[in-house]
Structures are given as structure tokens and as C-alpha cells.
Amino acid sequence: MTSMNQQSGKNGPIEQYDVMVIGAGVSGMYALHHLRQMGLSVRVYDGASDIGGTWWYNRYPGARVDGPGSPFYSYTFSEELIQEWDWEETQSEQSAVLAYLEHVADRFDLRRDIQFDTWVQDARYDEATQRWTVETDTGVHASAPFLICAVGALSTANMPDIPGIHDFAGECYHTGRWPHEPVSFEGKRVAVIGTGSSGIQSIPEIAREAEHVTVLQRTPQYAFPAGNRPITPEERADARTNWDSFVAKMRSNFGGFPYDNQPRSALEDTPEQREALYEELWQRGSFKFFLDLYSDIATSEEANQSLADFVRAKIRKIVHDPVTAKKLLPDYFVITKRPILEDGYFETFNRDNVSLVDLREDPIERFTRTSVVTRSGEHPIDMLVLATGFDAISGSMLRLNPKGRGGMSLAEKWKDRFHNYLGLTVAGFPNLFMIHGPGSPGVFYNMPLGAERQMDWIGRCLRHLDEQELGAIEPLADSEEAWGAEVSALANATLFPRTDSWWTGANVPGKPRYFSVYLGGSIYYQRIYDMADNGYQGFVFEKENQPGNAEAS
Numbered sequence: 061m062t063s064m065n066q067q068s069g070k071n072g073p074i075e076q077y078d079v080m081v082i083g084a085g086v087s088g089m090y091a092l093h094h095l096r097q098m099g100l101s102v103r104v105y106d107g108a109s110d111i112g113g114t115w116w117y118n119r120y121p122g123a124r125v126d127g128p129g130s131p132f133y134s135y136t137f138s139e140e141l142i143q144e145w146d147w148e149e150t151q152s153e154q155s156a157v158l159a160y161l162e163h164v165a166d167r168f169d170l171r172r173d174i175q176f177d178t179w180v181q182d183a184r185y186d187e188a189t190q191r192w193t194v195e196t197d198t199g200v201h202a203s204a205p206f207l208i209c210a211v212g213a214l215s216t217a218n219m220p221d222i223p224g225i226h227d228f229a230g231e232c233y234h235t236g237r238w239p240h241e242p243v244s245f246e247g248k249r250v251a252v253i254g255t256g257s258s259g260i261q262s263i264p265e266i267a268r269e270a271e272h273v274t275v276l277q278r279t280p281q282y283a284f285p286a287g288n289r290p291i292t293p294e295e296r297a298d299a300r301t302n303w304d305s306f307v308a309k310m311r312s313n314f315g316g317f318p319y320d321n322q323p324r325s326a327l328e329d330t331p332e333q334r335e336a337l338y339e340e341l342w343q344r345g346s347f348k349f350f351l352d353l354y355s356d357i358a359t360s361e362e363a364n365q366s367l368a369d370f371v372r373a374k375i376r377k378i379v380h381d382p383v384t385a386k387k388l389l390p391d392y393f394v395i396t397k398r399p400i401l402e403d404g405y406f407e408t409f410n411r412d413n414v415s416l417v418d419l420r421e422d423p424i425e426r427f428t429r430t431s432v433v434t435r436s437g438e439h440p441i442d443m444l445v446l447a448t449g450f451d452a453i454s455g456s457m458l459r460l461n462p463k464g465r466g467g468m469s470l471a472e473k474w475k476d477r478f479h480n481y482l483g484l485t486v487a488g489f490p491n492l493f494m495i496h497g498p499g500s501p502g503v504f505y506n507m508p509l510g511a512e513r514q515m516d517w518i519g520r521c522l523r524h525l526d527e528q529e530l531g532a533i534e535p536l537a538d539s540e541e542a543w544g545a546e547v548s549a550l551a552n553a554t555l556f557p558r559t560d561s562w563w564t565g566a567n568v569p570g571k572p573r574y575f576s577v578y579l580g581g582s583i584y585y586q587r588i589y590d591m592a593d594n595g596y597q598g599f600v601f602e603k604e605n606q607p608g609n610a611e612a613s
């Protein structure tokens with residue numbers, strides 16, 4: 061393999077690396093570290109001004125980890141990191157996660173190979189040289205045999221297209237692009253569109269300060285108590301002393317967490333027993349609610365109904381005004397949208413300064429310079445908060461829109477749905493790898509751990525190519541179709557695809573509706589390693605500098 065140098069192209073010098081990585085979030089940072097350990101020259105590009113991705117952008121009030129959080133929302137590759145970093149809370153707030161990632165960047169001296177404030181505008185594969193070239197908005201022109209896209213499954217902000225929205229003259233912020241300077245809500249009339257995770261985390265915080273908050277709700281949500289609390293010294297010591305066994309458990313657990321899987325069906329229990337379990341989990345709170353649930357909540361309509369009824373009863377009990385409570389009652393299969401953790405969300409609707417507009421019966425007609433107009437009338441506002449989420453999972457890859465063999469664009473290839481193999485590679489796009497791409501466990505898995513595990517596989521694949529003097533790898537089209545069918549079959553055995561969600565692409569107008577997460581959990585990692593052990597089944601290789609000289613595997 062080559063090391064970093066420069067060649068001249070028609071637009072000036074072309075920087076040469078072994079690997080280029082797009083994205084310096086949790087995934088890209090680990091990719092850089094891992095590839096460096098392999099002795100490769102690496103360049104990372106990120107449009108943001110520093111490391112952190114999600115945790116750099118999402119600074120809205122209330123933003124925090126909501127998975128079974130710290131210390132398990134962290135890297136596992138270095139035991140020193142767990143020994144030396146003091147997580148304070150079970151669900152760390154954004155600034156704490158960012159501080160941790162900054163520590164990682166310092167400790168492993170990552171920033172020297174990352175180019176910030178640099179947006180990759182074009183990425184193209186050249187079949188003759190078996191190399192990718194990228195061009196950035198800062199005029200960088202660089203080339204490498206391998207391109208790793210760590211562009212983020214929740215990175216491309218979903219901006220609503222509502223008549224007049226650009227005329228609104230007040231402050232307007234998207235939760236996923238929150239300003240770095242403090243935002244004051246004091247004395248302001250604030251409208252929030254969206255009640256997904258970001259809306260539900262931020263609304264109680266905004267309501268504490270604002271003069272008035274108008275929640276513009278498109279979909280009522282099931283939300284569960286966050287149960288955030290300080291990590292006890294005993295828990296911290298336990299994680300440190302028994303880190304190896306924690307990591308082993310995380311790697312074998314379905315979702316990548318250090319817990320046992322719950323094997324019991326809801327239908328084995330009586331309604332009273334179910335109620336008792338739900339109540340116990342509700343009182344304890346945290347994402348562990350979902351991990352300790354019955355095994356068939358997402359597959360049996362009857363089991364699902366029992367939990368949905370439980371949550372709806374809780375909402376009715378918490379929210380004093382029955383008309384508002386009714387509007388807040390969700391009517392889809394529970395947990396078939398990304399489960400949401402809340403801290404005082406439903407109670408917020410008992411405040412005098414909060415009102416709820418159900419957009420299904422009272423839709424937004426337009427914005428003016430000073431208000432939002434819904435069918436029932438005008439709501440004067442000073443600030444608009446767009447908690448409208450992301451063009452998730454495939455959105456950032458489509459925005460990058462790399463060009464593969466023959467100049468084919470990814471947008472063209474994915475116009476009806478994503479086509480890829482293992483959620484990692486794409487036919488017609490040799491030597492391109494995705495982390496947390498569509499068709500991988502991605503957002504259904506502990507994401508830092510998932511990034512490490514996918515990246516380790518990519519590293520091993522690059523080593524294989526080097527040792528075998530191979531110049532390019534790409535999946536066969538048939539492998540992609542079989543993988544897509546497997547992803548669908550797993551999803552169709554559940555209730556997930558029956559609900560509109562960002563997992564299905566339904567939150568973005570015009571996006572093909574397709575459930576795009578591999579629901580096999582940790583089995584996935586076994587699968588991809590087995591395929592590698594069996595000579596990279598489903599892939600085709602080219603010898604170095606001999607394009608067209610393909611060898612199927």
C-alpha cells in the first residue's frame with residue numbers, strides 16, 4: 061500500500077492516501093484510529109468544525125444519550141478509556157458525550173489527520189486506477205484506493221417544506237443544527253414542530269423558560285420515563301473492574317448492551333402479571349425498559365396492544381386536561397417508532413404556558429413573518445424550533461451521492477430503495493465501505509460498538525486485499541438482492557414496517573418507503589465474519605491494476 065504523497069492533476073495537486081474517511085463522529089474517529097494502527101495513511105474530512113458528529117451538532121436543550129447510556133455509550137477498543145473517564149450520569153448529556161469524544165481525540169492525537177470545515181462535494185471511483193477521488197468545498201482534491209463513509213445515520217437534518225416558512229422573521233433553529241451560542245427562550249413565544257426524541261427531550265426544557273410554547277404535534281408518541289440518575293461509585297467501579305466481561309456481554313447481547321435477553325412471551329403471563337411488569341419497568345425507567353420487556357412485543361399484535369394500553373393509561377393519568385390528553389394518545393403499534401425516553405414531557409402539558417396543536421385535525425397552513433397559521437387560526441410566535449429529525453439512515457449517503465463504475469450515481473442506484481450487501485458495500489462502487497449504512501443493524505444497535513465492529517471487519521478486509529495483492533472488492537448484484545430480501549424478511553416478521561417512521565423513510569416526503577435496518581442484532585456481526593472466513597462469499601475481486609480481471613468468490 062502507498063503512503064500519503066501528492067500527484068498533479070488538471071486542477072492542481074492531488075493528495076494521495078491509503079484511505080479517505082468522510083465523517084469525524086464516533087464512527088469516523090474510530091475508523092481513523094484503527095486504520096492508523098494498521099500502518100495506513102488516512103485522511104478524514106468533516107463539514108463540522110470539530111470532532112463529534114451527532115454530539116457536535118445536537119446542542120439543543122435536553123439533548124442526551126437515551127440508550128442504556130454511560131458507561132456503555134462509549135468505545136470498547138481501549139480499556140484505558142473506561143479506566144480514566146468518569147461518566148457522571150446514566151444518560152449523559154450532549155456536552156458530557158462531546159467532552160468524552162474530545163478526550164478520545166486528544167488521547168489518540170486524532171485531529172492531525174482530520175480536516176474540519178471541509179464538506180466533501182464529490183466522490184468518484186476511477187476504474188482504471190482503482191482509486192476514489194474526492195473534491196471538497198475548500199478546494200481539496202484527494203485520492204485513495206479506499207473510501208469509508210462514516211457520514212452518519214442521523215446527520216442530515218430534515219427540513220420541513222411549509223408555505224411561508226422562509227418568510228418567518230423570528231429566530232428559527234433545527235434541533236440537529238443547534239447554535240453553539242446560548243439560545244434564550246425567556247419572554248418568548250416559541251413554537252416547536254415535531255415530537256420525536258429531540259422534541260420530547262427539548263420541550264420540557266424550553267417550557268421552563270419561555271413565555272409560551274405551542275407544540276405542533278404531527279404524531280402523538282409513546283414515551284417512557286428516562287430514569288436518568290447519577291452513576292454510583294459502585295457501578296463505576298464494577299464497570300472498571302469487570303470491563304472484559306461487560307464487553308463480552310455487550311458483544312453477545314442482541315442490541316449490544318451488557319444485559320441478558322428477555323426470552324418470555326407476554327402471552328405466557330396473565331394481564332395482571334403483565335401490568336405488574338410494565339409498572340415495575342415504568343417506575344425504574346431508562347432504555348432498559350425495552351430490553352427487559354417481553355420478547356414478542358414487536359411481533360405479536362396482542363402483546364403489543366397490552367403495552368400500548370398501559371402507556372395510554374399513563375398518559376391519561378398524567379395529563380390533567382382530558383382534551384389535551386386525548387390528543388396525546390398514540391394510535392400505532394408501540395415501539396414501532398424509535399422508542400423515546402422523556403423527563404417530564406407529559407407533565408409539561410399541565411403548565412399554563414404550554415398548548416398543544418394536533419396537526420392531524422388542525423394542520424399548518426402557512427407561516428407569516430410573525431406567526432404560524434393553522435386551520436383554526438393564527439398563533440403569534442417569536443421563535444420556531446424544528447424538531448423534525450433527519451433524513452435518516454440513507455440520507456447522508458444520498459447527499460454525498462458518490463459516483464461508482466461508469467459514473468453511476470448512488471442516488472440513481474438507490475432511487476427505489478437502498479441496494480447494498482451487508483449494509484457495508486455497494487455493487488458498482490468498488491472499495492467503498494459504509495458504517496451504519498442502510499441494511500446494517502445501525503440504529504438498532506449500540507452505535508459506538510456497532511461502528512467498532514463494522515470498522516474492524518473493514519480493516520480485516522483491507523488487510524486481505526493487501527496480502528492477496530487484490531486491487532478492488534465489490535459485492536455481486538445477486539448478493540445485494542439476497543441481502544435486501546433478508547433485511548425485508550426479518551422486518552416483515554415484526555410489526556415495525558406497519559408503522560410510518562424514520563426507519564421506513566416515511567418522515568421524508570417522496571422517499572421510498574422501505575424498512576432499512578437489519579433486525580438480526582448481534583447475529584449480523586457473526587454473519588459478516590463468517591462470510592469473510594469463507595473467502596468473502598458474495599463478493600467479487602479484481603487483481604491490482606487489472607480492472608475487468610474479476611474473480612468471484
Ligand SMILES: Cc1cc2nc3c(=O)[nH]c(=O)nc-3n(C[C@H](O)[C@H](O)[C@H](O)COP(=O)(O)OP(=O)(O)OC[C@H]3O[C@@H](n4cnc5c(N)ncnc54)[C@H](O)[C@@H]3O)c2cc1C
Nearest residue numbers: 083085086087106107113114125126127180211212215507
Ligand atoms: C440526540 C441524539 C441522541 C442519540 N442517542 C443515542 C444513544 O443513546 N445511543 C446510540 O447508540 N446512539 C444514539 N444516537 C445516534 C448517534 O447518531 C450515534 O450514536 C453516533 O453518534 C453516530 O456517529 P457517526 O460517526 O456514525 O455519525 P455522526 O455522528 O452523524 O457523524 C457523521 C459526520 O459526518 C459528517 N459528514 C456527513 N457527510 C459529509 C460530507 N459529505 N462531507 C463532510 N462531512 C460529512 C457530518 O458533518 C458528521 O459530523 C443519538 C443521536 C441523536 C441525534
